[in-house]
Amino acid sequence: MARSGKGNHVQYVWIPVIAALLAVPLGFMYVSWNKAGEGAGLYSRQWQPDAVFSYWNPGEFYRSVDTVQGVFSGEQCVQCHAAVTPGIVKDWRLSRHSTAAPGKKPVYCLSCHGDDHQDLHMPTPDVCAGCHAIQHSQFVDEKRYGFPSHALAMERAVDARHFVDKPKPEVTSCLQCHSVATKCDSCHTRHRFSAAEARRSEACITCHSGPPHPDDETFFASAHGKIYRQEGENWDWSKPLRKGNYKSPTCAYCHMAEGKHQVADKSIWKFGILEINPDTSANEVRRRAWIKVCSDCHEAGWSRDRLEELDTERKRAWRKLYEAEDLIKDLRSEELLYPAAGERPLYPVDVIEKLWPRERIGFYEGQASAFYNVSPIERDYFDMWYFDNLGAYKGAAHGAPNFVTAQHQKMDQALKSIKQQAKALRTAGEQERLYKERVDPSALWKQGEYTEYNKEHN
């Protein structure tokens, strides 16, 4: 019995094993089928790129134009383009690319773009990695730390369901910066590709500015930024980002110390998007890495106090956010959010929600877009979290005190408005309940005080 029973079991074991073995290639096929669509990423079949996307994500979308025919040498490229686009050629001449190492050729146009003018390509990070392997591997290493990170920026702006669902003209302004993952000239602008350029804070600000990431505004308003604004022009930017070389730090000095192309590994507060526990041992390791950088100029005690103050500010901000979130959660459980889950237009990629409608609160509930097709109060909470809160974080982290004040005032105002709306929704809900009672008085008579009395006394 035991044996034959065991034999039966062994036979049944094959069912899940085979299912699992089949699931893997089927999964790959599904993803591959998806990716064969018009767009890029897991949901590629469900969106179409605008024409300009071909430049933001050249690896996926760029197709060479065929206005000029022929295969050219590096010198020929330069000769012709010196007349057609002289600025570009001037930049290249000023770059290290144009200077041949002894016994070697310069890095000509064709090294990155190819030599066939009818099959040109725009270089992706892989192309740059041919020579700059260390920087590229550091950059790719960011993926280990998840998002936010440079290396995953484009993937998250394509694969993320709320990006797939978003109107493409509005995605464009996102992609313009998220393309930091798909091309290196976001920081090292073409065609000088200068390290000196990327060491300066201006290299970061086209993307790192404005809500929800006012790094430009907060750095340049800080004491660091003020010194930089005054005299940065005259510093020797050919020097590496190292102790004693600069009077004041830049973005890269702290976040990419010694030129390391990995900005995710020191991150404690994750861009301000989550409340984290700053006191884990992993975060203490990160904190010490920060203090090491700060100690290039500052006393260690000062640096630690400032970082702890940042934690304090974060906790204060999250207290405000949680107060708002709790209000909305209550409204949700009392069915006072309009439109309610089932009444909202679903996004194309909302498959599970079609079967199991869910209310949305906050970005990180794992749902597509928390900012479209939600009730007004939820949208306000999203804005409070995404714009006001993240701005406050950047102000506190970069030493821009006025920014912290202004953003906390905005959070106060948002919380006030959310409280007012919650109260109004609750009052309206109460009125509706009373109205229903009036229209259908049976409920009142059947269950009311008088009925109870009658039940007992008649």
Add this chain to the structure above:
Amino acid sequence: MARSGKGNHVQYVWIPVIAALLAVPLGFMYVSWNKAGEGAGLYSRQWQPDAVFSYWNPGEFYRSVDTVQGVFSGEQCVQCHAAVTPGIVKDWRLSRHSTAAPGKKPVYCLSCHGDDHQDLHMPTPDVCAGCHAIQHSQFVDEKRYGFPSHALAMERAVDARHFVDKPKPEVTSCLQCHSVATKCDSCHTRHRFSAAEARRSEACITCHSGPPHPDDETFFASAHGKIYRQEGENWDWSKPLRKGNYKSPTCAYCHMAEGKHQVADKSIWKFGILEINPDTSANEVRRRAWIKVCSDCHEAGWSRDRLEELDTERKRAWRKLYEAEDLIKDLRSEELLYPAAGERPLYPVDVIEKLWPRERIGFYEGQASAFYNVSPIERDYFDMWYFDNLGAYKGAAHGAPNFVTAQHQKMDQALKSIKQQAKALRTAGEQERLYKERVDPSALWKQGEYTEYNKEHN
């Protein structure tokens, strides 16, 4: 009969002819009578300038002060002012004005201000045109393209009814920039009047900044601006704005290419104030003029894609604006706007509206000021259109992606708020209707269901 009949007709013909001939001089007299008032422009009799206006619009208002007496030579002016206002004289000495062409005198103070110290004047563009005729004629040529334009800026800030009606202390901040039409030192600051200065983006930002025209903010946040911020200091600004002379463009490089003092002729989207059809042949001509400028550095395909993406962003923005506008139009037709047309205080220049009251929606319904004396929801729409929308346009046009995101978020918020207000107004209107029915029940009984039944069955 025929003859005399014909004669009669001929006699009557003289009536409209004479009326028309009289109308022309009467029209001129009316305008002239108006213009003879305190202010300037068509409505001059209806407003008084603040004292400071004499400097913003010197041709109209400047009266010389009489603290110093005498007629002076150029050298005498310089000698005295080197002690009184040395900064000004230093600037003049650094200007081309101070360098005499062979066999000619320098352009001394008196060339622009006159030589009689009791009858000094502040130079208007006409004065500058004495030497800089080409620039001035290009500048004046803008008028052909209507407003927005530099050349019509002051006229529109004086003749426009909403400016006449506006409290003068608030008009001052408008006039300070609109004076670009009435004096040349808005861009070429006194007394160096340098072309090099005006080539730089800073020349534009005192006026072209802040809502509703954040050109400063959007340029300096763009990739162009970032490069400029990094190294513009070291560029040779004596060079003309021409291919290959500058690594990155400035405002003037693109909008006043080759130094042409005409910025209106390439304008497609008209500052973002209107939805236009970008696909007319006239706009295709303009688009090609843009692509020509972009092609100094960029691939033509890239430039065209970017411009098309701008059209896409605009259409998205206008979809949001129209959604708001439609809501307000519906409220208007349902008589739910408070105060209603007839209840609003009229502006002094609102003559026609006195007889024929009209609700206001949006700036371009041809009415005076859409932002005073309107209902709250209309004001919100005005702000959405004027501040949020125009800012989004500038962000998209200048390549400042974060600005587009932020401004579209503001538009979303404004639209959300307008929807909420519309709903509240409609609910309040419904309640009022129900209340009236209750107070005057005759309407109910006379026209209600029961009455209809009785009419048929009794």
Add this chain to the structure above:
Amino acid sequence: MARSGKGNHVQYVWIPVIAALLAVPLGFMYVSWNKAGEGAGLYSRQWQPDAVFSYWNPGEFYRSVDTVQGVFSGEQCVQCHAAVTPGIVKDWRLSRHSTAAPGKKPVYCLSCHGDDHQDLHMPTPDVCAGCHAIQHSQFVDEKRYGFPSHALAMERAVDARHFVDKPKPEVTSCLQCHSVATKCDSCHTRHRFSAAEARRSEACITCHSGPPHPDDETFFASAHGKIYRQEGENWDWSKPLRKGNYKSPTCAYCHMAEGKHQVADKSIWKFGILEINPDTSANEVRRRAWIKVCSDCHEAGWSRDRLEELDTERKRAWRKLYEAEDLIKDLRSEELLYPAAGERPLYPVDVIEKLWPRERIGFYEGQASAFYNVSPIERDYFDMWYFDNLGAYKGAAHGAPNFVTAQHQKMDQALKSIKQQAKALRTAGEQERLYKERVDPSALWKQGEYTEYNKEHN
């Protein structure tokens, strides 16, 4: 009788005299007892500083760390720190401190920090006053003019009841700037402590930026700022702030003309926080002091007109503020503010309010914090006054026209919202009144029209 009566009176006179004599030392004792607490200032027992406060207010809170032991000479400090914190030492070497006057020693680290590494201190203004007595005495002289002023900045951020009551993580961002009163390196950054640095506008902007004091934004958006942005880099900043030395003024050029460390004595509008009478003789004296500075470059008439226009803008702004304030005062007298005075959570230092509850309107009613624990409409008024209004003032005062427009638009929006809320509160109050009448109809019958008729006719 008269004598003995007089004698009696004389005897009673001693009672208030003795009471007064006792009151003085008791008052001192009370203050001293208060100040012996954890924090600083009059309410020191009622708050605890965050750790980082020890650097913002070193005189009160800094305690030396004891990582290194020993007493060192100046040369020894420099030798060791050139390796530990080379940037600091470089800065010191570039400073005048490192250059010994003939027959004197340089100003070494120990001159300011002490020589015992286990008892180091952070220098307070008193330490700097040892050499820079004139500047320090000018700075201290500001106290005569009250607040706002640099010299009283920290005191008002500690002693003020609303700061004591505020959550400390939010006070941190205030203190970071208010520490201008307790250490000199807010403007002269360590360790170069350069006068040239403080002459530039960047020296001020870490604190003077953002709402409610957008001096950074308004200066750099002005015509002055635009010229500074263009060419300030190349000016000779070693020159004193004096006529003819600079093409365009900086913050310090006007506010600290000739390097005078007293910025409060020319202030007419007091930061915009109050409506003042600009036409007093004291303010005419201040105005002339301004015109004197403006006249370094501008015509006196122009300067006076601009200053008068500033008064005009202020009056317009205050008209809007008063309209809002009157609305709230009416609501208060009609008992329509929720939470009402008695229902609000009191602040720890609100002793008198515990006995005599008061509604709050505006900062300057002499109450603790007008921005926490108030009703929503009051908070909106506070924000209108503190952020929108003060920003408009700075825009008008610094010649940033777009800022004035934008801030007045914000004031218009705030006023609109306050009016809407007032109307809603009044409607809600009316409904509550009607409801009470319905629930308790006796009021209606006892005092109604019918009752009055009966009283007279029965």
